[in-house]
Amino acid sequence: MAGFETIYLGELRTENTHLQSGTKIITDAPTDNQGRGEAFSPTDLCALSLANCIITTMGIYAQNQGYHMEGTTARTIKHMASDPRRIARIEIHMEIKLQEKEDEHAREGLLRIVKTCPVARSLHPDIEQDVQVAFV
DSSP: OOOEEEEEEETTEEEEEETTTOOEEEEEOOGGGTSOOOSBOHHHHHHHHHHHHHHHHHHHHHHHHTOOOTTOEEEEEEEEETTTTEEEEEEEEEEEOOSOTTOHHHHHHHHHHHHHSHHHHHSOTTSEEEEEEEEO
16 A cells, blocks of 8 residues: 655645655645646646556556557646636647557557556546547
């Protein structure tokens, strides 16, 4: 079970520690919500978690199948809604660098992960998940 510790630093900033590794992440409220925008906001991390989960789960699949996808990239854009303030849409543009480009089985398996990774399945259904994938 993963464990974390959060400390409120004041001025809408937190410091978060991953207890197993000691790695720290700072969050800051965004500029459009009374913050300074000097670090990831909590909703940024939520959107970014989707991209990271997709790529990590694809990496597990690729590793188990003997495929190589090092250098794969994703650009994530978070779209907010108001009343209530929430994430409305997460847009992800992925470029999968798959050495086995001609392997249709590899591409199908990787594309299936887009909607089935743990974060994709955990997000509220009202959040639109717009994931665009290109094999390069």
